[in-house]
Amino acid sequence: MEKSLNWREFVITRAIKASGYSAIVFVLLIFVFLMREGLPALGEVEAGNLLSIRWYPIEEMFGILPLITGSIIVTIGAALIAVPFGIGTAVFISEIAPRWVREILKPLVELLGGLPSVVLGFLGILVLSPFLRVFLDLPTGLTAFTGSLLLGGIAVPTVVSVAEDALDAVPRAYREGAWALGATRWQTIWRVTLPAARSGVLTAVMLGIGRAIGETMTVMMVTGNAPVLALKLGSLFSPVRTMTATIAAEMGEVANGSTHYHVLFFIGIVLFLISLGVNIAASSVVFRAKKRAERILS
């Protein structure tokens, strides 16, 4: 009895430890398989071609610049919406709203996070883009702007929940000190609470942007799928094509192992590295802030 129990504990403990390491294994596996399928693109396509401004795979033109600028312009638009609304809502929920309002708002924002992106894309096609076409008098409603609006909505829950956590973590004594000095609640929010939570809020913004860059289905459905270089502000109101949408739209139709297939994986590598950079930056901000707090406390 005693012995079998020890043996079972040993096996279970080992299994649990192995599972603990699984996240590292998966990140490495993803990296290895993206490299394996994507790096051959560098040998098959000349650098000049890859960095050109023409994406036209049928003619062997694989310029990924239009796709990168497409992703950037849609993401900037989304950030311009998600950052103010996300932080504003987080401040409202954590600092201003009465308890019962908070209990309603929080699940609703979480619900938005759970809405399938394909449903938002679907409504984008049927409702939002016809409306924008008439309202803004555009030749088509399927533009970068339409994508930005919906992507902003998709990124908001991320920003709200991370920023709200950061605001909640600010000790109550900070606020009470400010009030005792005669500051209004509004002044306290802007000059004490938000600055104290700034690293967490910054993390929220970065994770929100990361969410927006990686979003696929909504963007593919509503941004018009035109791989043209988007450098001017006016491009916001014309069709574009993002990196994610290109992979999703074209991978189903390419032959495995072809040049086009390798280039799509190469775009995947670029996306992977961007998300890696954003997330490592976001988490290092948190770690740095924690260290600073420890210094102050000790």
Add this chain to the structure above:
Amino acid sequence: MMKPTFSLNRHLVQRLGFAGLTVMAFLTVLPIVAVVVYIVVQGAPAISWEFLSGFPRGGMREGGILPAIIGTLYLTIGTAIFSVPLGIAAAIYLSEYAADTPLTRTIRIAIINLAGIPSVVYGLFGLGLFVLFLRFGTSILAASLTLSIMTLPVIISTAEEALRSVPQAFRTVSISLGATRWQTIRRIVLKEALPGIITGVILGLERAAGETAPILFTGAAFFLPRLPGSPFDATMALPYHLFVISTQVPEMPIQIQYGTALVLLVFVLTMNVIATFIRSRARAKRQW
């Protein structure tokens, strides 16, 4: 020193500021409610027994969406089979075993990164590893495995949070009564953390059920005249079906599109509501 007008101003500023933030929060939430209500209103007329239990007919422009519903069910269950045990075990490791070493910090950074990888990149990875390298083909198995890895960070981080919220004294007492470490974890810590873990699992699976991009090249089928018979078959799925009928099929009746969107929404929202309910009930009942 302070002039009364200035004091009046700052209270006016506060009032305007609060009003502004209230409007902002309202504008953030309103579209969510509007989207749900709009899809319910537009989609409800399409819902009938035939729609829910029939196969698509006439180039998918008539009939039902049964294969898509069953497919999403299979994918969700398949995802759960892989990601739930692995995710909970990893959470137990992080909460109960791991010391604060560089290795543990690396694990945490890996989890954060897994959570941030774009869904379409998971699709590429699934295609490269499961479909081609391991030769599972475009199948429920490959798609479920891909979705599992995507779901893993959500399950790990919520389960870990639930485990950590169990007071340390519970563990100390259990160990002091002669229980082994694993007995303590299984009978005390896991039991107390269960509602939180279930909430995290459901929220993770909810995301998997609604995703399209990871299954595009790993397991989704455009149209199947029958239900999938084994894990090695491709399958239709609700999110992919909605994508197909709203972009790839010309002259698609609008009612079927809204009906499909409604079924997907109900599928996902039911999971969301159950998760929220379990969490709030557990919080209300908690005595520590």
